[in-house]
Amino acid sequence: MVFQGSSVAISHTGKVRSNNQDSGYAGSNLFAVADGMGGHAGGDVASSIAVHRLEQLDQPYESTAAAERSLRDAISDTAVQLIDTVHDRPELAGMGTTVSALVMVDDYAVIAHIGDSRIYLFRDGSLTQITTDHTFVQRLVDSGRITPEEARYHPRRSVLMRVLGDMDPEPEVDTFIMPTRPGDRWLLCSDGLSGVVDDPHTTKALAQGMAPGRTADALLKQALDGGAPDNVTIVIVDVGGAHPLFSGTPTIVGSASNPDGVDVPAARPGRTSWLHPGRQAANEPTHFEPAPQFLEELIEEDKRRARRRRVGWIVGIVVVLGLIAGGLWLGYQFTQTRYFVGADEDTVVIFQGTQQNIGPITLSTPYEDTGIPLDSLSDFARATVQQTISASSLSDARRIVADISELAGGGG
Known part of the structure; x- marks a missing residue:
């Protein structure tokens, strides 16, 4: 039919x-x-x-x-x-x-x-x-x-x-x-x-x-x-x-x-012209x-290509992780050029680093305990210190501490 x-x-x-x-x-x-x-x-x-x-x-x-x-x-x-x-x-x-x-x-x-x-x-x-x-x-x-x-x-x-x-x-x-x-x-x-x-x-x-x-x-x-x-x-x-x-x-x-x-290119069927x-x-x-004798060679070549691909992925991951680690390290180093004035449990302290934290990671450490008691400050000055005061440098932080010390000495 x-x-x-x-x-x-x-x-x-x-x-x-x-x-x-x-x-x-x-x-x-x-x-x-x-x-x-x-x-x-x-x-x-x-x-x-x-x-x-x-x-x-x-x-x-x-x-x-x-x-x-x-x-x-x-x-x-x-x-x-x-x-x-x-x-x-x-x-x-x-x-x-x-x-x-x-x-x-x-x-x-x-x-x-x-x-x-x-x-x-x-x-x-x-x-x-x-x-x-x-x-x-x-x-x-x-x-x-x-x-x-x-x-x-x-x-x-x-x-x-x-x-x-x-x-x-x-x-x-x-x-x-x-x-x-x-x-x-x-x-x-x-x-x-x-x-x-x-x-x-x-x-x-x-x-x-x-x-x-x-x-x-x-x-x-x-x-x-x-x-x-x-x-x-x-x-x-x-x-x-x-x-x-x-x-x-x-x-x-x-x-x-x-x-x-x-x-010949010029003579192709007009159907698609x-x-x-x-x-x-x-x-x-x-x-x-x-030819049959080349099959094993082709298979081995494919194995080598797969190994190269895996090595390439591993190297790429290591490089990316290295770049991330390097970036984090440079970022951390930058934070250590910053200072601010804050408080511990009972005194005014100069901190090195920044006020922000990344999850459980603290980006600041106590640099200098000024010995100024918090209870010697006025309520406003104490609250300001506890909220932290940013400084542009270590010398700027010490200047801020000197101003706080005057306030404390003037009748905290």
Whole structure:
């Protein structure tokens, strides 16, 4: 049965990359995103090959098992085709691509995934990430060594542990089947979106209930406003709903929309041209697939980074505490340059420091007992002394004491 719903696919170079190595597809039953890697042109060719091979699966299926089998076969065929392409064009060695694909079969979604592009399901106001990133940092998250929030900013967040490349003719691909229902919104995207726009903002955009095209444009704008350091590809699939149904013409975006599979900035799909133009920049790959022997080295590097982070925190805390202690010491030293006249239990006393205290900490000490009895003073003079009299210096304090002594001698 042909899928009943609406969809859109858009792709943008972003604000830093010089060419678009992503590819996207939205058809009648098939929806896919591929994020290529491997230097200038290599990534373009890889993602284009993947999408054009998957395009052949855009047809009704008798069963979910048949669709799942076709997805696995197509991805394996793509791996072989990538190897053959590099054999014919050695300059493309090292190219590869992620693949996240979705085939609708009746009331089910058949999913295939490898790499760090993502498939999300928005249902009943809640967004769920359906696929698991095949990345180094995801392994760290799964082992509890870092949090998902730390993974977003980890320096190795782009290291892929599994990818569809030109080295392995039998890639390990995740495939599974999920029930879907009217009202569901499926989001397929490259990490150019998920790495910039967090889940709460994505949820808010999907919850607006706008048509897939307007929703995709809103998400793309958020990625661009966030800097869009990588290509951004978005495919949105609405199951049922009030929006116009699929028109019958598939949408191919990104490098797969070009005949030779290599995207030229001036020839990007017009779908996203109303937004910011891509800024020209050197095209450096954002991913690489580490050889197995480097995995332990990467893990050790992450341990060293964690140790450096802990040491940095400790040093920072010590420095802050030192600055606070230094500030308190300087403040205390300043108080010891001040004097005031007050009283102890029965005599007038010159105090060094200030009248104020900090909690239980006293900022003054008796400096000189004048020997003038309090009961020799008038009631007013005694009350004034007990409330303390500020002095600008030690000599000023002694002058005040001399005045008090005269008052005492004059008839306290």
